[in-house]
Each structure stands twice: as structure tokens, then as C-alpha cells.
Amino acid sequence: MDSFDIAVIGAGPGGYPAAIRAAQLGAHVALIEREAIGGTCLNWGCIPTKTLIAAAHLREEIAAAGAMGIGDGAAPRVDYAALMAHKNHTVAQLQKGVRTLLASHGVAVLEGTASFVNRNVLAISNGSDAPRQIKTGHTIIATGSASAMPDFLPRHPRVVDSRAFLDLGQLPRRLVVLGGGYIGCELACMAAQLGAEVTLVELLDDVLPLLDADVRREVKRNFERKLKIRLLTGKPLENIHADSAGVRGMAGEEQIEGDLLLVAVGRQPVTEGLAIHKAGLHANDKGFIEVDECGRTEVATIHAVGDVTGGPQLAHAATSQGVLAAENIAAARAMGRRMRRAETLVPGVIFTAPEVATVGLSETQAQTEGRAIKTGRFPFAALGRALTERRGEGFVKWIVDAQSDQVVGAAAVGPHASELIAEATLAVRMELTASEVGRTIHAHPTFGEAWMEAAHAVHGACVHTAKMKRAGAS
Numbered sequence: 001m002d003s004f005d006i007a008v009i010g011a012g013p014g015g016y017p018a019a020i021r022a023a024q025l026g027a028h029v030a031l032i033e034r035e036a037i038g039g040t041c042l043n044w045g046c047i048p049t050k051t052l053i054a055a056a057h058l059r060e061e062i063a064a065a066g067a068m069g070i071g072d073g074a075a076p077r078v079d080y081a082a083l084m085a086h087k088n089h090t091v092a093q094l095q096k097g098v099r100t101l102l103a104s105h106g107v108a109v110l111e112g113t114a115s116f117v118n119r120n121v122l123a124i125s126n127g128s129d130a131p132r133q134i135k136t137g138h139t140i141i142a143t144g145s146a147s148a149m150p151d152f153l154p155r156h157p158r159v160v161d162s163r164a165f166l167d168l169g170q171l172p173r174r175l176v177v178l179g180g181g182y183i184g185c186e187l188a189c190m191a192a193q194l195g196a197e198v199t200l201v202e203l204l205d206d207v208l209p210l211l212d213a214d215v216r217r218e219v220k221r222n223f224e225r226k227l228k229i230r231l232l233t234g235k236p237l238e239n240i241h242a243d244s245a246g247v248r249g250m251a252g253e254e255q256i257e258g259d260l261l262l263v264a265v266g267r268q269p270v271t272e273g274l275a276i277h278k279a280g281l282h283a284n285d286k287g288f289i290e291v292d293e294c295g296r297t298e299v300a301t302i303h304a305v306g307d308v309t310g311g312p313q314l315a316h317a318a319t320s321q322g323v324l325a326a327e328n329i330a331a332a333r334a335m336g337r338r339m340r341r342a343e344t345l346v347p348g349v350i351f352t353a354p355e356v357a358t359v360g361l362s363e364t365q366a367q368t369e370g371r372a373i374k375t376g377r378f379p380f381a382a383l384g385r386a387l388t389e390r391r392g393e394g395f396v397k398w399i400v401d402a403q404s405d406q407v408v409g410a411a412a413v414g415p416h417a418s419e420l421i422a423e424a425t426l427a428v429r430m431e432l433t434a435s436e437v438g439r440t441i442h443a444h445p446t447f448g449e450a451w452m453e454a455a456h457a458v459h460g461a462c463v464h465t466a467k468m469k470r471a472g473a474s
Contacts (some may be wrong), residue, residue: 177262349421377454
């Protein structure tokens, strides 16, 4: 029986970085994966989605270029099969890169499904030969999550989750999306930009409910006015039928029809088949494996990272947790080295049109906590660089502690929000004040200087927005 210092179960964005970091720290590491290196993120999530979104955005830009004297303003035809081939090539290229990284660090990649025999022995089954067993001093569980498919939905090829949607050979002409979270909204935007007629149904009263109301309004305005997405909120999708002709259902009193139903109503942890009870582990009532602030489970030699823990279901959060777990196991093996706590400040990005990004406290959260705050907003419509690209929709916003002037949160909605949030994340993590951000010279003309302008706006000192009249002034 082969023996390893650390075994990592799952080679997604939490698992493979954990394996590499553990190897860098001198451990003999096994990485076990039952499907594809890179996990959901690389193969059926982040990377495929953003590849298609990039193409959709490019198509929209080409169509809009007529206003700048380029082209005739017509949206170009989309060869969806060629686009899917490009997506598959991108995935394969990145997967090959990860395999190269793992090999260069001496990580043993074992293919198959892992299950616990006990806390120090794992069985690995590949479905053909007898299960292989390995010994391990420590284990990191990084099995991720899978799309939820509620029982009330018909099981039919025209009813798909996000993974199946990203492998379609052609884009449906009429798409119905069930679920107004970030996955449903991202794919709805992508499909609409590529020419599909999209209807999005959300049971809650609004889409993207965790965002502040002003951010949601900006997103929804673009959904409905520019992308022509039909939004139906506050109603369940019921009486759903699927057959060779398409899908049909009712949202309140409205008849819904489409060629395909994309189900995006959440994700659930993947623990089935792990036999965690044999290692002394127990999932909570929602199926998640709970961990402490250092990433440890209730069993001292077992850590868990990523979606399976019930934390933020974000690839970058999983990576941070995976590296943390590897370093803390190394600290435990060194006896006496201090363990590190998990990062709690996690930026969130939604690749809709327009993009949305947040970090730290939202206005709503701050108000719920009873914190006295100030805000500073700056619209892209007043930003020179944004107007040069005809991209004046949206804004950036700081949320600031009213007493200390410390920035405690931020939001961006509009062009390049996914990139802009990095500066805001650093500012919140370093506990900068709005005054410090405002005094920091930002290059002009750039999108990034919107943060400087918004910081000035916190104190009513922004020189690039009109002066607001005082109440009662003439």
C-alpha cells in the first residue's frame, strides 16, 4: 500500500492549488480526481462560461462600433459550433497547464473516486479494477458542489443544468432560465447577447437579491432595455412540461414557452460516496462539511476547502482555502508552528452585462448591523475613459464608516467591474480611509480613477460631479 503525507480529494480550484502548495512545503502528495483536472471551474464552470461571455461581449461591441465609424452596426453571425470548439480548446490548454504544474512539483495524480476506509486510509475506485488503497497522514477534502435539480422538474434533454448547457452543440433560439442568481443571470446575458430570446423566472421578488438596490437597478435596466431579457420575478415556475417540441410552464398567470429550460437554482455539496462517517466525520443538516477558522474539520487530520464547506461558492475563495489548508497541515507536522486563519474578505464578481463586483459590507448589511455609514458614488457617465469607449453605464461606490472614515465595503457595476474590484479589495483589507484613497493619485484617463473620484464624493469634494443644491435653496 502506497503511503503519502497528504492526500487531496478533488482537483478543482481548491484541490490542485492545495496539492501544489503542500508539495512546495516538502510533503509527499497524492491528488485524487474522478473526472477532469481543474474540476467544475475549469471544465464546466468559470472558464467555459467566461469564454462564451467574452465572445458574446465582442459580438455586442462589433454591433455598437458603427457609432464610432466602424462597420455598419449590424450584429455579426455567430457560428456556435466554432465558438464551442474555441471554448473546448481553451479548457484543454488550461487543463494541460495544470497537469504540467502538478508534475513539476512531484504531485502524484490518481484517477478514480476516493472514499474513506478510516481516517488514515483511502480507497480509490476507477470502476474497473479492484479499489486501490493508500495511506495518508492528512487529507484535504475538496470535492466541490454540483448543480441542484429539484424533483418537481421533468427529466428531459430539454431541461438542463449549467454544465449541460455549456456543452450544447447549438444555442437555443428561445431560452427559459429558472433562477435569478449569479449563474442564471450570467448565462441569460450571454445567450441574449448571442441572439437568443431569453425569459428569466425567479421565485424571489428580485434577481441577484444579495446586491444593494441601486446596483440591482442598474443591472436590471440593462437586462430589460438593452438585452431584451424578459424578467418574471416573485412567481414560481409551475406546470412544467417538456417534449420534443420544447418546454412550457406557467409563472403566475403567464404562459412560458421555450426551446430549452436552463435550471440555475443553486448548488449542493458533493459528499456522496466519500463515506466520511468511516473517518469520524459528519455533514451538517444541509450536507456541508463544517470547518473551523483554520480549515480543520472535527477530525484533526482532515481539512476541507471550497464549496463542500458551505462557504462562498467561488473559485478564488476555494483556492485561498486550499493553500491555507496545505500551510496549516505543514505547520501541524512541524509541531509548534502557528496556524494561520482563513481570509474572510472575499470579493464577488458577477459576469453579467454590465459586470458587477462587490467586496466587504454592502449598504444593506451595514444598515442591518446598525452601523453608521457614509457612501460615495461616481458614475462612469462622468468618466473620460468610459466615454471614449462609449461605455458610460454604471458606477463605483464606497461604503465608509461614518466615524473613522475607514472603507468597509465597495461595489462596482459597469465596464471592467471584475478588474476594478481588486483595488477596492486591497483598500478594504488594508483598512484604508476614504481620505487616503482620495489622496492617492490615479492615472488619467483610466477606469480606475473612478475609485479616487468616489472617495472624494464621500466628503462632497468630487470635482467632476455637479454640486448638489441644498434643500430649500433656490
